[in-house]
Amino acid sequence: MIQFLYGPFREHLELRSGKDRLAFDGVRVPVAREEFEPHIRQYLAISDNRDKLLRALARDRLGVITPPDEQGLCHWITRELELGTLVLVRCRRPALGPLGGIEEAEPTEPVIEKHEKEEEKLQEWKLECKHHAAGKRPFFDRGTRIQVVPDMGKTKDTITVHWRDDYRPELPDALTVRTTGRPETRATKGGQSGGYTAYTGEVEYRGALHEMRFPFSPFWRALNETTTYTIEPGPRSIGVEVFNPRQFEIELKFPPLEKFKAGYKYSSSSSAIEGKSLGELSLVKKQTVKREFKASAQSWEPSSRKVSSVEASGSLKTVDSSTQSSVEVNLKAKAEQKSKFVDAIVIKRDRGALKINVLEILGGILKFVESVLKLVDTIKEYAPQVGWYFDLNLQVMQGGLGAEWYWKEWEDHRVFRYIDIKASLDLFALTFEIGIGVSAYSFKAQAFAQFSGSFGAEISGKKYKPDGLPGFSGNADRTFSVAVGARVEAGHVLKLKATMESALEVDFEIGINMPNRSHVFSIDGGIVWTGIQCKAEGSIGAFGIAGTKVWKGTLIPKSERMKFQWPSEEEYKPPFLSRNAIKAILVKVLSNGWDVRVFTTSGKTFVPDEQWSLDRITSKLADRIERDTAFHRTPQMVDALANAIRQDLDALGTRWGRDWIEASRFERYVDDAVDGYSLAKHLKQGASPLQTLTG
Known part of the structure; x- marks a missing residue:
């Protein structure tokens, strides 16, 4: 079908079917996608063009049964031109009569007269x-x-x-x-x-x-x-x-977390891994990964925002002595940076700061920290008899992040989401040493794993106009190596030839204004610890006189994926254990084997007088533990604390015959310290990094 129309300057235009053999017989009128509708509206404004099209529609020549109104007609032609089922062709010559059975154009008025007439009305x-x-x-x-x-x-x-x-x-x-x-x-x-x-x-x-x-x-x-x-x-x-x-703004300056410690680490007179003594085994070199996430798409440019951060200075070191072997990260922040969790994040609405619930806003990050702490559960489960320990320094979202977002009008009357975000973050920085008992040996031995590494991100982008992609994203993954070794109780010698394997598998994705997410920015990732797999052959005692033992298997199984997500709609709720539950765990541990005994003594002779009941001992301890709101109150942590208390009381009560401790020394141990032993010290070491911040 060919329908003759007048163009804006009274030139002949033909609206042809894209399948017609004559569709491209002539000069095709170029119409860009964004110009379709204005072009159609322009020539529909000429009454003759509009009337001819409506008559053609009435005869069902264009495939439309019900004639639409003028707006519907414009939309229909625009769609058909966009799809290519209709084309506009400028005639080189007037069309006379039928062409191959095609309908003849209806007679029109003289061009000059009609043109002048159209200019009179708008x-x-x-x-x-x-x-x-x-x-x-x-x-x-x-x-x-x-x-x-x-x-x-x-x-x-x-x-x-x-x-x-x-x-x-x-x-x-x-x-x-x-x-x-x-x-x-x-x-x-x-x-x-x-x-x-x-x-x-x-x-x-x-x-x-x-x-x-x-x-x-x-x-x-x-x-x-x-x-x-x-x-x-x-x-x-x-x-x-x-x-x-x-209009919204957010600033994040996550304060440093406290260190975390649980369990009991053995002192060692000798230890080895693949021929290296413990003194030679330094912490695996700190592994640092930094990824850049910067917008390069149309309508995006790097952000010019300035972000502030909590600056901390420190060093990574390994401590090795006859009484201690641990890995520490010494984070010494400025006094004014020792802020509570409530100062970690600021949200502004229309330039004014808002009161917020930090636990809600940072719930995903807090859940990640708690999932790392839950490694204690696995360690204890696989070392119920011969002991375990966990030294941890975990830092998350260290650095600074600033972002601003709101709806903004563009010059062509469209509205788009303006976004400006910049961040320099260590998403996580982790240093840990984990020990677990090796049950193959006749005395107490511990295999251990050491790790130090960080994963960071540089984020920069500003969406300044509506064209192009609405957002951008990027991802990264990395496998970090973990050093492993073994140690035994002081006074023993262990020569160990071992093959131990362990690693951390890390993955992260950064998304800025992604269509499949409601948040204007998101950080998603996770960490999996592969555990400790071991094949070991060891000789016990000087010159191996105690014989050789062989052990192989999984010391600690692969962990669940520890999910890292921010923002997250998962609200964080700190773990809690009641006083009665704490006391029940204390009773179980302090009555295992010989009961811990406390006596009231008279005079200076330290002669036992009145013996405390186990209920009185555990009640005193449970009351003190309950008062410490920072302690990470999970069953596993309370069990670890109870075992540490047992070790301390056994040491304080050592004497000829059966061990016991004077009541006055026991009370000093609970409330303060005695001979270097203190319940408060264990409570501080076992304090949750999260509860320390939020308390």
Whole structure:
């Protein structure tokens, strides 16, 4: 089918089927995708063109059964041109008569007369919002939908429709402004200029302005919610979309976490791994990975924000002596940086700081820290008889992060999400030493694993215009090596030839304004510890006189994936164990084998007088433990504490005959310290890094 039309300059245009053999017989009118609708509207404004198309539609020549209104006709032709099922061709010569059975063009009026007649009448309109009126934007010519964002701190904007229609004898006194669930309002006349009549109406954002449950779903739903209006009966039905005017900023400066210790580490007179003594076995070299996540897509550029961070200085070292062998990270922050958790994050709305629930906002990070601490559960499960220990220094989100996001109007009347984010973070920095008993030997021995490493990210991006990709992302993974070895109780000698394997498998993904996520930024990752697999052959005693033992198997199994996610909708709730549960664990440990005994003595002779009951001893200890709100109160940690208490009381009560301790010394041990032994010391070492911050 060929339908002859007039172009804007009275040239002959043919609207042809893309499948027609004559579809490309002529000069095809180039129309870019974004120019489709304005081009069609332009030649539909000529009445002859519009009438011919409507008559052709009535005869079902274009495949449309029900003739649409003028707006529907424009949308239909635009879609067909975009799909290529219709094409516009400029004729090189007038078409005369039928062509291969194709319908002949209907006679038309002389070009000059018609052209002059069309110039006498116009149907035009243009739109503007308050920002257009302020001279910051051009008019929106022939727009049927406009997006606006009220100024920060405001909820209302104004829309003005400038309308000229020479085909109407009189324009209405006002236009109707409608939105769902609200009474109708009026866009009233505001004078004339250049043949245009101005109609000005008010629109308002009606969404949730006070929703602050960041980072949970209601917050993002409120941010993405719009209020839609319709203005009628103007030159077209005009849609108005009003976006949330709130502007948000976030600053994160995560303070350093305290070290964590549990269990009992054996002293060692000799230890070896693959021919190296413990003194020669230094901590595996610190492994540091840093990844850059910077936007390079269209409409993105590097951020120019400045971020502040909690600066900590320190060194990584290995301590080795006859009484101690441990790995420590010495983080000495400035006094003013010893802040509580509440100071770790600041959220601003419209430039003003908000009161927030930090446990909610950082729930995903706190759950990650707790999952690392839960390695204690696995270690204890696999070493119930011969002892275990766990020395840990875990730091998360060290550095600084700053971000800003809000809806913003672009010059062409579109609204987009403006984002500016910059961060320099060590997502995690971990140093640990883990020991577990090796049951193959006739005396107490411990295999151990040591690790020191960090995984960091540099993030920078600013979305400054609506074109291009809405966001960007990147991912990274790394396997870190773990050093392993063995040690025994002081006074014993162990020559060990061993093959031990252990590693940390780390993966992370950074996402900025990704379409499949509601958050404007996200950090997702995880860590898996492969445990300790061991094949060992050892000789016991000097010169191996006690014989050789062989042991192989899994000392500690592979851990579950310790998930790292921020922001997260999972609220953190610290673990808790009641006083009665604490006391029950103490009773079990202190009554294992010979009961721990405490006596009240008289005079200076230290002669036993009154013996305390086990209930009295454990009640005194349970009361002190319950008062310490920072202690990581899980069953495994309380069990480890109880075993450490047992070791201390046995040492304090050592004498000829059966061991016991004077009541006064026991009370000093519970409340203060005696001979270098202290319950408070164990409580401090076992304090949860999280509860220390939040307490």
